[in-house]
Amino acid sequence: MDEHTQRRRARLRARTTAEIKETALRLLAEGGPDAISLRAIAREMGMSGSAVYGYFATRDALLRELINDVYASVLDRVEAARDAVPADDTGGRIAAWGLALREWALANPTGFRLIYGDVAATVQAGSFSAAAKRACVGLTELVAAAWPHVRDGQAEHAHEWSDFAATSAAVVQEALPGLDPGVFGLALRVWGRMHGLISLEVNGHLGPQLERSDKLYRAEMLDLVRSLGLSPRALPVVGPTSAER
Amino acid sequence: MDEHTQRRRARLRARTTAEIKETALRLLAEGGPDAISLRAIAREMGMSGSAVYGYFATRDALLRELINDVYASVLDRVEAARDAVPADDTGGRIAAWGLALREWALANPTGFRLIYGDVAATVQAGSFSAAAKRACVGLTELVAAAWPHVRDGQAEHAHEWSDFAATSAAVVQEALPGLDPGVFGLALRVWGRMHGLISLEVNGHLGPQLERSDKLYRAEMLDLVRSLGLSPRALPVVGPTSAER
DNA sequence: GTGAATTCTGCACGCCGTATAGAAAACGAG
DNA sequence: CTCGTTTTCTATACGGCGTGCAGAATTCAC
Known part of the structure; x- marks a missing residue:
């Protein structure tokens, strides 16, 4: 041999x-x-x-790998959209992240469902995938940059690291040492906010199809950024994503 | 016969x-x-x-009926939680809605996935179910009650009825005549905000399991209510939901 | 060419949704 | 109690699924 x-x-x-x-x-x-x-x-x-x-x-093993691949490709897009906005415009970067995520999800609805839907829940059973870590850390970084501007109201509910699951907390703490746990908590909430409307829309819960639903999402992103005490120079325009990868 | x-x-x-x-x-x-x-x-x-x-x-016909039944039972719970809060505490009612939704979802994760996941997207294919109408109208009512207090920033992006899908807009307009389309848009965003964290959590994306994740969600609801210009007297405590119906 | 390692085929099992034909049961009428 | 009708159920079949396993086909070093 x-x-x-x-x-x-x-x-x-x-x-x-x-x-x-x-x-x-x-x-x-x-x-x-x-x-x-x-x-x-x-x-x-x-x-x-x-x-x-x-x-x-096994079929599940294949699905696991697919989820990881697709998830990684989403992150490529989302990070690219973020990096297309000047680094000092944190609000714009956050908005770009969310808008790019939505753009991709609408272009690849089945991929979105694969990553975030039943399949992942069943097949991965709570194991923190590599791509999920990337998403987590990426968002936390963005929120960390916004943290000094965050209005006091947001920090009111102080978080401890023990509030979070051991594995995810460890990942974030390793990637961003010395982080305030409140940042992580806020990042998760920001994630939820980006995810919510997209999830509803992709799964057909915002009416058969929402005309001009980007308007709704842009309003949500603007409100989100403002709630972090930021004012983006302008909501970035994220070009349409081609389907597949 | x-x-x-x-x-x-x-x-x-x-x-x-x-x-x-x-x-x-x-x-x-x-x-x-x-x-x-x-x-x-x-x-x-x-x-x-x-x-x-x-x-x-057909199997899909059975699933369709199940989705409707389960969806209706969720709304029973959510509306009950809302009505347990005094009618003049709009912020509290909105928070109660979201908290009850989450409580139910955690107790019935498979039910939540049935309603909001792939199955519904595939099987119902954008047909506005009766229960979905109830959810839509219920939330819009709550937001309508908050509308006078909504900070100007929220109303900035004016909505037209034509922004929304014809069917859903018609349903809401019929149930609540003379409504400002901006209220409906805001209601959809509120829905998305309630849905996002729950969806992530139920599908295992917030780490294997988030200890004390209710803390996170309560913070989100408080922030949500405040973003509507309201201050709930106290975040309502929604008791745990028993599994199944 | 020969022998070993790798890759693929063929077949089997039990599951699934669905269709159809005919048995079984329920029932009012005589 | 029996007849004919209406309703409900069983039996069986088809093709598709994930998954194992025995053995054929291929690949490669020597």
């Missing part, structure tokens, strides 16, 4: 693995999470159903 | 229908939405799988 051979085999293996994931993502976009079936993927790829088991031990 | 007989038969039919639903809800609570299978229900009830088709044309 040559080392050269090992590499070649590993390459092939990686390519097949990637192809499985790509096919799965395509099926996801076309028909929702239920459409991701190992047999359908295999059929699409022209191989037998059981062959997939050489690459993923 | 006696009329008397017809009634008796209708009664039996209703009882079986109800039993199917109850069994489905039990399975839902035990194993999530995927555990609701017609065959499992039939097995549980000691009848053949196809027999269920005499009562529900």
